Amino acid sequence: xxxxxxxxxxxxxxxxxxxxxxxxxxxxxxxxxxxxxxxxxxxxxxxxxxxxxxxxxxxxxxxxxxxxxxxxxxxxxxxxxxxxxxxxxxxxxxxxxxxxxxxxxxxxxxxxxxxxxxxxxxxxxxxxxxxxxxxxxxxxxxxxxxxxxxxxxxxxxxxxxxxxxxxxxxxxxxxxxxxxxxxxxxxxxxxxxxxxx
Amino acid sequence: xxxxxxxxxxxxxxxxxxxxxxxxxxxxxxxxxxxxxxxxxxxxxxxxxxxxxxxxxxxxxxxxxxxxxxxxxxxxxxxxxxxxxxxxxxxxxxxxxxxxxxxxxxxxxxxxxxxxxxxxxxxxxxxxxxxxxxxxxxxxxxxxxxxxxxxxxxxxxxxxxxxxxxxxxxxxxxxxxxxxxxxxxxxxxxxxxxxxx
Numbered sequence: 087x088x089x090x091x092x093x094x095x096x097x098x099x100x101x102x103x104x105x106x107x108x109x110x111x112x113x114x115x116x117x118x119x120x121x122x123x124x125x126x127x128x129x130x131x132x133x134x135x136x137x138x139x140x141x142x143x144x145x146x147x148x149x150x151x152x153x154x155x156x157x158x159x160x161x162x163x164x165x166x167x168x169x170x171x172x173x174x175x176x177x178x179x180x181x182x183x184x185x186x187x188x189x190x191x192x193x194x195x196x197x198x199x200x201x202x203x204x205x206x207x208x209x210x211x212x213x214x215x216x217x218x219x220x221x222x223x224x225x226x227x228x229x230x231x232x233x234x235x236x237x238x239x240x241x242x243x244x245x246x247x248x249x250x251x252x253x254x255x256x257x258x259x260x261x262x263x264x265x266x267x268x269x270x271x272x273x274x275x276x277x278x279x280x281x282x283x
Numbered sequence: 284x285x286x287x288x289x290x291x292x293x294x295x296x297x298x299x300x301x302x303x304x305x306x307x308x309x310x311x312x313x314x315x316x317x318x319x320x321x322x323x324x325x326x327x328x329x330x331x332x333x334x335x336x337x338x339x340x341x342x343x344x345x346x347x348x349x350x351x352x353x354x355x356x357x358x359x360x361x362x363x364x365x366x367x368x369x370x371x372x373x374x375x376x377x378x379x380x381x382x383x384x385x386x387x388x389x390x391x392x393x394x395x396x397x398x399x400x401x402x403x404x405x406x407x408x409x410x411x412x413x414x415x416x417x418x419x420x421x422x423x424x425x426x427x428x429x430x431x432x433x434x435x436x437x438x439x440x441x442x443x444x445x446x447x448x449x450x451x452x453x454x455x456x457x458x459x460x461x462x463x464x465x466x467x468x469x470x471x472x473x474x475x476x477x478x479x480x
């Protein structure tokens with residue numbers, strides 16, 4: 087027992103989980119997404135800055151606007167997934183810091199007055215949260231299909247016209263459909279990824 | 284039951300888990316870190332590029348070299364943690380793509396010939412993996428103390444002198460010590476982080 091996490095949970099989140107390329111018709115409810123959010127919001131970010139924002143694409147009209155900016159190979163599955171999440175960084179996350187970090191309200195101005203620094207730190211921490219979110223989708227018993235293949239500027243103009251958010255990742259979410267999974271590709275051996283000094 | 288993940292696993296990974304600021308003397312074995320790696324390596328990256336590298340800092344000599352580059356407030360805990368992991372991106376991850384993506388060996392040159400594109404994509408995907416790794420540490424029943432407060436250029440020169448890796452995050456790992464945790468700060472409400480369109 088090297089891991090404390092039960093085998094069934096290891097299987098749900100990692101061993102049996104795969105990126106899904108097709109989805110069933112079973113809908114995904116807002117309650118399910120909220121349960122995912124309420125779990126993954128607890129995982130850490132620097133100074134609790136919590137910069138990840140999630141745009142849940144549900145309406146046919148919004149879906150059409152999103153699909154327009156997806157890479158060709160990602161259009162069919164993004165057109166048919168029960169729900170699709172656009173994960174983005176809030177470039178003005180610092181405005182919420184006084185409530186997120188009530189014991190250190192001065193950090194908002196001390197560290198995050200400059201837009202460049204906010205973007206660097208916010209993007210890094212929202213990306214950590216994107217990692218948590220993918221595992222959170224699996225924790226809900228759902229399959230995730232994360233995609234980097236889309237026109238980021240196009241999505242940003244389409245959904246974040248005020249320039250206050252930047253898209254990071256688009257994630258299809260649902261129950262796996264027919265032939266949803268590809269065989270898992272090999273991973274790097276421990277010795278190839280980990281160095282002890 | 285909105286989530287499929289058992290409550291005990293939810294608690295281990297999210298509800299009861301906190302960033303640790305002090306650690307006990309109990310050692311962390313290489314076997315524990317390997318179990319963490321063998322779990323989190325399975326979570327997805329774009330094209331299975333798997334760009335995260337982990338440098339486990341164990342020797343007093345290496346620890347002293349690392350502590351030198353940590354922010355003042357991070358030096359004491361980095362000096363006393365049982366083990367510290369420097370998470371980095373391999374900027375030449377594409378060299379491994381032919382074995383990681385055996386069904387599409389051409390992607391190495393099609394998408395990743397340019398160093399800039401490699402750095403952007405590699406950094407994003409290694410950061411997703413850093414998120415998986417933090418949860419993986421918790422899956423081993425250990426506490427993680429992730430830190431962004433360090434001199435990245437200094438760490439890179441010290442540990443990655445060949446310029447082929449860039450540090451992303453430093454994570455102290457161990458059993459929590461006395462007064463290890465701070466009270467959890469508030470998180471954004473679902474309505475503040477999620478927009479439905």
